[in-house]
Amino acid sequence: DAGVTQSPTHLIKTRGQQVTLRCSPKSGHDTVSWYQQALGQGPQFIFQYYEEEERQRGNFPDRFSGHQFPNYSSELNVNALLLGDSALYLCASSSMSPSSYNEQFFGPGTRLTVL
Amino acid sequence: KQEVTQIPAALSVPEGENLVLNCSFTDSAIYNLQWFRQDPGKGLTSLLLIQSSQREQTSGRLNASLDKSSGRSTLYIAASQPGDSATYLCAAKAAGNKLTFGGGTRVLVKP
Numbered sequence: 001d002a003g004v005t006q007s008p009t010h011l012i013k014t015r016g017q018q019v020t021l022r023c024s025p026k027s028g029h030d031t032v033s034w035y036q037q038a039l040g041q042g043p044q045f046i047f048q049y050y051e052e053e054e055r056q057r058g059n060f061p062d063r064f065s066g067h068q069f070p071n072y073s074s075e076l077n078v079n080a081l082l083l084g085d086s087a088l089y090l091c092a093s094s095s096m097s098p099s100s101y102n103e104q105f106f107g108p109g110t111r112l113t114v115l
Numbered sequence: 116k117q118e119v120t121q122i123p124a125a126l127s128v129p130e131g132e133n134l135v136l137n138c139s140f141t142d143s144a145i146y147n148l149q150w151f152r153q154d155p156g157k158g159l160t161s162l163l164l165i166q167s168s169q170r171e172q173t174s175g176r177l178n179a180s181l182d183k184s185s186g187r188s189t190l191y192i193a194a195s196q197p198g199d200s201a202t203y204l205c206a207a208k209a210a211g212n213k214l215t216f217g218g219g220t221r222v223l224v225k226p
Contacts, residue, residue: 004158031212042119042204042216043159056213090158094212102212103149106159 002027004093004107012113013081021076021110025093032074033104034066035090043090049074050096078112086114117142119207121217129225134192136220138205143183149214150179150190151204159204163190195224 005024013019025032031050035043045058049068068074072093078085088111092104118141128134138148147166151159163172163179165188171180176193192199202221206214 006158033212033214035214035216040218042121042206042218043214045213045215048212058213088156092159092214096212102146102208103161103164104208104212104214105161106151108158111156 004091004105006089006091006107006110008110009108010111010113012115014115015081015083017081017114018077018079019081019112021078021089021091021112022073023076023091023093023107024073025091026105029093029095029105030072031094031096031102032068032072033092033094034074034076035092036060037088037090037109039087046076081114083114086112088112117145117207117209117215119205119215119217121203121205121220123220124218125221125223127223127225128195130195130197132195132224134190134195134199134222134224136190136192136203136205136222138188138190138217140186140188140207140215142207142209143186145183145207145209147208148179148181148188149206149208150177150188151206153202153204153219155202162203195222197224197226200224 033048034046037043047057088109091107150162165181178191202219
């Protein structure tokens, strides 16, 4: 089991550009959540996808959007990048099955730098 | 709105000492509380998950307790080793699977 995978590992973009980050969940998981972690801080919840729909959203602007595919993988899109979007973006997968206790497993993250 | 706080922000101990990491949360209506370890520039590794109905969980040298009524969880690491040096994060799960994280405690274990 490869666990949660994310691509790319690192990205450098300039202000105003758009970026797409990708996540493949752990085998057997059907739910993907995205988090933003600024340097020196704890992760902040962006949104969660289940059954190809956004189920819950944190306090992030509409510039942040996502998608979930039938194979449960997910993309995070950020438009009109700002310097403040520079962060580590973490993907977490879990299962909606009650027996799983919804334990979340995290990927290695994508480091986004906006210049 | 759930708020999670971890104090202290940083901790330095000599090898062999026991570590005690604190986590407090404002809304006791949680489903579970999860402790994670994060190495510099890396993702999060799940250490322990305590269900809201449980009081503690143990895994090897790690023990985590949960007191919902006081809004506190504590992670104990026995006989610390230099390899335990990392940032430790706690996260409270509310309805809908969203995790609310604390700011983390950065731990340095000196040989």
